[in-house]
Amino acid sequence: MAPDDARQDAVLLMDLLREATAGRGRIAMVTGAVATGKSELLHDFADRALDQGALPLSATGSRAERDLPFGVLSQLAQNAPTAEHRAATLELLREGARPPAPGAQSFEPVNARLVDALCAxxxxxxxRRPLVIAVDDVHHADHASQLCLSYLARRVKYARILLVLSAPDHGAHPQDVLRTEVQRQPHCRQVRLAHLSAEGVAARVRERAGGQAAGFFATRCHELSGGNRLLVDAALEDLGATGEPGERYAEAVLACLQRADPGLLPMARALAVMGEPGAAGRLLGQGEAAAARAVRAMTGAGLLAGGRFRHQVAASAVLAGLDGGELAALHRQAAELTYLESAPAAVVAGHLLRTGHAGDPWALSVLEEAAKQALRDDGVEPAIEYLTLAWQECHDERRRARIATTLVRAKWRIDPGTPIGHLAELTELTEALRHGHLGGGDAIVLARALLWHGHAAEARDVLSRLGDREELDREAVVELEAARAWLRSSWPAFLPHLPEPMPEQASAVARSLGGDRRLESADALASTLREGPQEELVTAAERILRGSRLDEMSMDTVECALLTLIYSDRADRAVSWCDAFVAEAADRHAPSRQARLSAIRAEIALRRGDLAAAARDAQRALELISPESWGVAIGAPLGILLIAGAAMGRHPDYLTQAALPVPEAMLETRFAAQYLYGKGRFALMSGQPRRALRDLRMCGELTEAWGLDVPEFVPWRLDAAEALIRLGEAEEARGLIEAQLAGCGKRSKRVHGMALRLLAAAGEVRHRVMLLRRAADLLQAGGDRYEHARALVDLTEAYHAIGEHRRAGMLGGRAGALARECHADSLLRSPSRGAAAVTSSARHHGRVGHGRSADGTRNGTPEAAATLSEAEHRVAALAAEGYSNREISGKLFITVSTVEQHLTRIYRKLDVSRRRDLPAGLSGRA
Structure with a gap:
């Protein structure tokens, strides 16, 4: 009801008072739902009537006084203006309240005489004075008072009396007879109050808390209350304190139920449990008509919208009065009802969870089905709750073991650390295996979980209990082959402990799993790590990724396929796939998968030379799940983080990560190679070559022992060579570099370029420029911007060393721009002459007077460079890197004259006058 409506009701009552004052008695029947302002209207009107010279006599009905004869009339009598009238009235009331003497006539005729006297x-x-008799909540008035008021209503038509009564307009109350009698009188007027409109709520909020609060809370208050004044005020108090409905709102909900009709409480509780009116009625065993009446009453009170509570706080409030046993019993009834009505498994399982009991024969099947559906729909948390209850309530050992294994898999999707913490069931599962209650496939899944956390001895024990190979079923053989493929690339040292299936079993499974993505992806990664990149494996990895989603069993498949691309020097092709799967993992609320994919994305960024992105993604991988949850795999994100942090020149920021403890069992896994390589690079870049050499040599020993010694994985020989160069052992360094070149040939431009850069550092000064130019070309083509920047920095220094300072200056600007693009502050702060030239050149090209932007490119260059033809672009790129016209002629197989003609057009299009002003960004298209 809006403020205007309230004013109209008050005006109507004042009009009726004027008519009564003139001798035409009137009745006003004020009705409305609970908290529509009936009491407020009566009280305000009584005060205004007094101001107009009338005598207001007020009373309020009460449920507690309903059996007190003449209780309401007594309240009216207390307001009589003279002691004479007050005493006479009270004496009549005392006489009427006496029980009849034994053998006397019935009580009713005595009341009739008394009623006549009281009305007189x-x-x-x-x-003497116009009279206003206002009775609030008349439906709670005692029977004798109602008789008197009904009698009076028929006799006030020509008296100076205004009779104002209020009652709710819903529910079945004893006042219905009184209301019918009163409302049929021709001098009665109906005053129906309604809840506040949205504008009315806003006005009420503004009145109580100010205009700013109305802007913040008015809409929300209307949603929570439906305009019910009591709920509006309570919601406003809670919203102002905490921003959410809370204790005051819950109290108001209960108050509304009590004031409307205490008989509504059972239906309210049933509705809170079932969530739907029809089902709530069936839970109580009520007919549709009775349930509909209760819902209408609660809707009219503003408690419901669309048959449901307006907020969960309201539903919780009506259930709060039940003790734990009563609430569990209610949910148990609800579980049985919903099961019998074939409700969805998740609905039935939800009630079973709140019951904390699943002892009925059908309950375990419902919980397992609900968990299966939840896992399929990425509802991992509820699935874990269903499975936990099922596991606790199951007494069949074989079934209990199967449920426990499914629970391990479900928890693994959230956090790999959880299953081991959860596997207080480990002993039970081992016992189940010993007694033949745990399937071979489940045992292998359990062994993999143990291996992830470095519990190799326990995993061996589990596998040793698989029994005779002939007893392995098809599921177990499939899991064995999947585990074998995973171990080849991740834990090669454990392979000998894996049981071998019988030849006929393996052959049958191999035929049936010929196109199995999980095995194909794991085999592709293992082959890449053992034999190096192969085009057919790259093709297979991309095909696998195209057909994969992050469902329950595919994370290993996706991870192996992405790593196959990365270790095949195809990081650029892995980017979009990885980003898509990261987004999918976030949508599926799977932190464990997000973490593993973030680590992969960090490795992609590192191999593309984006150091800041690599550090950010590796750090996120370590934050999404705890280091403990990473288990032995922590070596991957940790190694990447150390490399990126050191390359950015931020060694102090990553000292904590460098000292982070890792599982001892990690040294038996692929992740140890990544960790040791990262730790060695970190030590090398922080000026500790001997420490770096120890870590790098250990990395090499492990990869050689496992047969994973391919340079595209970890080119440890090159970094060990760099450490030896810094220690003055150039000859030994050359041996490692040449061994690396012999191992990879020219198949990896990135590794080949890195090797040539170090070969230049270990060789004579006069050969360095040639080697470094080749290194820079290869690294640019290989897509690693950081390694390319390192080669350019060394080439700048090499030019200085042979006295070609002009070329050094020209190249220094490009090297500086690329180093900043990679966030490789370590290159810019290097104390060497070359790095100093880089920094000096970058400062020179950053001056506004030279028409350059801060990144060393001429203002407007990206747009101007787009006008160059392909041939002009190739010439410009080489010229920007310091190549002479004759050298460009030789590289591009064109004449020197043609080079000169190209440069003339290039200078004009780019608005530069000399070679050194050519922008560094030109090489991106060359």
């Missing part, structure tokens, strides 16, 4: 007193009062 009231009429006599009205002759």
């Amino acid at each position: 007193v009231l009429r006599e009062l009205s002759e």
Whole structure:
């Protein structure tokens, strides 16, 4: 009800008062739902009537006084203006309250005489002064008072009396007879109050808390209350304190139920449990008509919208009065009802969870089905709750073991650390295996979980209990082959402990799993790590990724396929796939998968030379799940983080990560190679070559022992060579570099370029420029911007060393821009002459007077460079890197004259006058 509506109701009552004052008695029947302002209207009107010279007599019905004879009339009598009238009235009331003597006539005729006498007193009062008799909540008035009010209503038409009564307009109350009698009188007027409109709520909020609060809370208050004034005020108090409905709102909900009809509480509780009116009625065993009446009453009170509570706080409030046993019993009834009505498994399982009991024969099947559906729909948390209850309540050992294994898999999707913490069941599962209650496939899954956390001895024990190979079923053989493929690339040292299936079993499974993505992806990664990149494996990895989603069993498949691309020097092709799967993992609320994919994305960024992105993604991988949850795999994100942090020149920021403890069992896994390589690079870049050499040599020993010694994985020989160069052992360094070149040939431009850069550092000064130019070309083509920047820095220094300072200066600007692009501050702060030239050149090209932007490119260059033809672009790129016209001629197989003609057009298009002003960014298209 809006403020205008309230004013109209008050005006109507004042009009009726004027008519009564003129001798035309009137009745006003004020109705409305609970908290529509009935009491407020009566109280305000009584005050205004007094100001107009009328005598207000007020009373309020009460449920507690319903059996007190003449209780409401007694309240009216207390307001009589003279002691004479007050005493006479009270004496009549005392007489009427006496029980009849034994053998006397019934009580009713005595009441009738008393009622006549009481009404005579009231009429006599009205002759002296207009009388307003206001009774609030008349539905709670005692029977005798109702008889008197009904009698009076029929006799006030020509008296100076205004009778104002209020009652709710819903529910079945004893006042219905009184209301019918009163409303049929021709001098009765109906005043129906409604809840506040949205504008009315806003006005009420503004009145109580100010205009700013109305802007913040008015809409929300209307949603929570439906305009019910009591709920509006309570919601406003809670929203102002905490921003959410809370304790005050819950109290108001209960108050509304009590004031409307206490009989509504059972239906309210049933509705809170079932969530739907029809089902709530069936839970209580009520018919549709009774349930509909209760819902209408609660809707009219503003508690419901669309048959449901307006907020969960309201539903919780009506259930709060039940003790734990009563609430569990209610949910148990609900579980049985929903099961019998074939409700979805998740609905039935939800009630079973709140019951904490699943002892009925059908309950375990419902919980397992609900968990299966939840896992399929990425609802991992509820699936874990269903499985936990099922596991606790199951007494069949074989079934209990199967449920426990499914629970391990579900928890693994959230956090790999959880299953081991959860596997207080480990002993139980081992016992189940010993007694033949745990399937071979489940045992292998359990062994993999143990291996992830470095519990190799326990994993061996589990596998040793698989029994005779002939007893392995098809599922177990499939899991064995999947585990074998995973171990080849991740834990090669454990392979000998894996049981071998019988030849006929393996052959049958191999035929049936010929196109199995999980095995194909794991085999592709293992082959890449053992034999190096192969085009057919790259093709297979991309095909696998195209057909994969992050469902329950595919994370290993996706991970192996992405790593196959990365270790095949195809990081650029892995980017979009990885980003898509990261987004999918976030949508599926799977932190464990997000973490593993973030680590992969960090490795992609590192191999593309984006150091900041590599550090950010590796750090996120370590934050999404704890280091403990990473288990032995922590070596991957940790190694990447150390490399990126050191390359950015931020060694102090990553000292904590460098000292982070890792599982001892990690040294038996592929992740140890990544960790040791990262730790060695970190030590090398922080000026500790001997420490770096120890870590790098250990990395090499492990990869050689496992047969994973391919340079595209970890080119440890090159970094060990760099450490030896810094220690003055150039000859030994050359041996490692040449061994690396012999191992990879020219198949990896990135590794080949890195090797040539170090070969230049270990060789004579006069050969360095040639080697470094080749290194820079290869690294640019290989897509690693950081390694390319390192080669350019060394080439700048090499030019200085042979006295070609002009070329050094020209190249220094490009090297500086590329180093900043990679966030490789370590290159810019290097104390060497070359790095100093890089920094100096970058400062020179950053001056506004030279028409350059801060990144060393001429203002407007990207747009101007787009006008160059392909041939002009190739010439410009080589010229920007310091190549002479004759050298460009030789590289591009064109004449020197043609080079000169190209440069003339290039200078004009780019608005530069000399070679050194050519922008560094030109090489991106060359």
